[in-house]
Amino acid sequence: MPISREQVEKVSLLGRLLFSDNELDKMTCQLSDILEYMDLLAEVDTEGVEPMAHALDISDVFRDDEVRPSLDREAALAGAPHRDDECYLVPAVLGEL
Amino acid sequence: MSLIDQTAVELLSNLTSGNLTSVELTGAFLDEIERRDGAVKAFLHVDADAAMAQADEIDRNRTAGKPAGRLAGMPVAVKDLLCTVDVPTTCASRMLENFCPPYDATVVARLKAADAVLIGRTNMDEFAMGGSCENSAFHPTHNPWDMDRIPGGSSGGAAACVAARMAPLSIGSDTGGSIRSPAAMCGVTGMKPTYGRVSRYGLVAFASSLDQLGPIAQTAEDTALLLEVIAGHDLMDSTSVDRPVPKYTETIGRLLEGLRIGIVPEHFGDALDDEVDAAVRESIRVYESLGATVKNISLPHGKYAVAAYYIIAPCEASGNLARYDGVHYGRRTDEHDSLIGMYSRSRSEGFGPEVKRRIMLGTYALSSGYYDAYYLKALKVRRLIRQDFDRAFDQVDLIVGPVAPTPAFKIGEKADDPLSMYLFDLYTVGTNLAGICGISIPCGISGAGLPIGLHLQAPTFEEERLLRAAAMFQRATDWHTRKPSPV
Incomplete structure (x- = not known):
């Protein structure tokens, strides 16, 4: 089954990925090729x-x-891109603080 | 024979007897890396000082009469997806470019406990997704037999470094052929053990029901040695199986009497290159000359394996890779206006095209309305594939055939055609779907001078049978001793 550009766009939202217009076109083509091949399974x-x-x-x-x-806190936080002394820091979830 | 051309078993015996120090040996391999890896690019990270310090410490301990581990002083290369404390573990991805794990993978811990020298981190397709090593975010690896060609993948660096004698032993991972295929392309021996034989703890996950770590080496004996060290139950991996690890190195010299070999006629169809076809058929005659009987068997669902695999693996990958959110570790974008925006932008900056393609494929196949038609259907076909193998192994001890349809192709040749790249895995993905074990051993050289691999598959937990069969073949042939010409 081919996949439409709109479906690809929706799936990219679910997968938390951003694509440019060109990338979306290419992804639609490639995924369609692959998914058409998967139709083979229908005969089983x-x-x-x-x-x-x-x-x-x-x-x-x-x-x-x-x-x-288990890992101590410092080791667990060591790879975090943004942190303070005890927590991971993320952008505000509920609007501006 | 120069030091670096010796097998790991020979080197170990010289280390144990005191004829050779680990400093000499590690130094020799580091020199070869220095000389050769500028062209091959098998490694992503080599810390020569750390390796030499480790070698020196092992030598001192030996001199002081302290107990030595099973691989004491032996250099081992590790694919760059096994967490190692304070050593970059990048999965060949921009996402993990600066990631240094806070703990050791069990396989790494076992290598350290065996006093192996961790000589370097090998290149791979990003997150182990690919069959050519071209999907590394940092650089492709070149096949030491022909620098214009791929080394296979995803464990391309792991196979290339053994072929180019830059390491005697290396660890790869195999989700759909990622050890066996590069082993075939590079003319070395590589095994995918049974699912559950080797702990996956600390292995950066791609498709958790299919991933398995395994050894790559020059010979079956060396493969047995490394497998013996890394195999076994681990409390940290609930899917590792609690059963004893046989002494592979003690039984490997024994002939398999009355060996029954199965061949699948469909494996010798149009997809197969003529030279590979001829080399595999000749190898089967070698087994016959050693007393094996050969019969045709059927794997009726074999032709659906690629389709099932490329649904199941991306589905599992889309879940596993959801953890890369720019929060706990890994890349985080500098520009964002919201939490979701931060996730999406970080992931889009961090992942390469093939990883994105698989996340998309998996997310789609798991999404509402498509789950039954794709994911569930693929899981049912997976069951039928496993049942095919079970029935075949009622009649034969081993299934023998090609590893890949052709020898190594040119870098860039399939870059814009993901489907043709996926179809290249047609002979190997079934092993992973069924959870059985398989090995690739060198069995010929093409007219263009490229290695050809022979694929042996055995039922679950029959690694000993695979190794004995591989060793039988290697006593009767010398393909495994061929090596690429020096630079």
Whole structure:
């Protein structure tokens, strides 16, 4: 199935990506090519087939609830582009402060 | 034979016996990097002083009679997506250009505990997305056999550095062929272990149900040695499997009696280059001469593997890469007017075109109205692909075929055609979808002087079988000893 330019624009919003007009055109073309190829899957009879989300049949791996060493605050903040002594800093969420 | 041409097993024996110091060995590889990597560009980061200091410390400990680790003094290169404390870990992305992780990946911790010398960080396609190493945000890596050609990818630097003898061992990652394909293009041995065999803790995630770390080396023996060090259960990765790690290096010399090899006739179709076809068929005859029986098997859903893979992997990637928001670490834009604007601009500045394409593809396939038709459908096809392998392995011990349809192509050749790049993965993505293991070993050289790889696949947790089969082949042939001509 091809994808329209409008759909690509909407998906870019969901994926938090910005594209120029030229990039949007190119992305629409390339994604359409790829998605048309994916139509191949439609011919496979998957009636009653259980989806396989994972290669291993393991679930709910628990460990004892015990305290273990973890990153200290300074190490966790060390890579932050904007920070103060104890927090990550982000632009104001609710308008100007 | 010069020092750097020796196998890791030979070098280790010389280190252990005291005939060779780690300072001498590490120095020799650093010299080769200095001499050669200006052209090959396999590395993104080499800290020669740190490597030499580490080598010196290991030598001193040995002299002092302290216990030595399994790889004591052996240089190992690491793909630039394994977190390593205070060492740049960029994933070949502008997004992580200045990122130095605060913790070690389990594989890195195991290498350090084994007293390996971490000699450098190897180039890759950005976030491991690609099959040519051209998607690195910093520079492409060149194939040491022909500088105009790609080294394969995404672990292109990891394979090229072993081929060019700039490191004896290296760690790659394989989500859809990213170890096996570059190993084939560069004429080295590379294995994707079973999903869950090697801890993914500290591996920067691309597609979490498919990613697996593995060894790249000159020979099957060297591959076994490195796998033995990195494999095993890890409490920090709930998908790592708690079962003993066999002593691969002790059993690798044993012949596989009565080996049953399966070949898939569809793998030898129109997509396959004639020279690759001939080399693979000749390799199968080598196995026959060693006592193996060969039969045709069917993987009826094999032709859907690329389509299923290029839905599932981007879906998982779009979720995994949502973490790059310009807040916790990584790139943050200087210009923004709102929180959402900051996210979008930071991501658009930080990610390259292929990463953006996959985020878009995955976001679309997971979005309301398309989830069933794409993602869910692909997961069902994935189950059928796994069942095909299970049935095949009822009849044969190994599936043997080509790794890639052609030898290495020219840099830039497929740059504007993502679909043709994806189709290049047709023989390798099934292994990851099914979660089984596979290895690429050198099996020929094309008329143009380019290496050709042979693909062996085995059921889950049969790495020992793969390694023994690879070693059998390497005792009977000398393709793995060929190397690119020196600069």
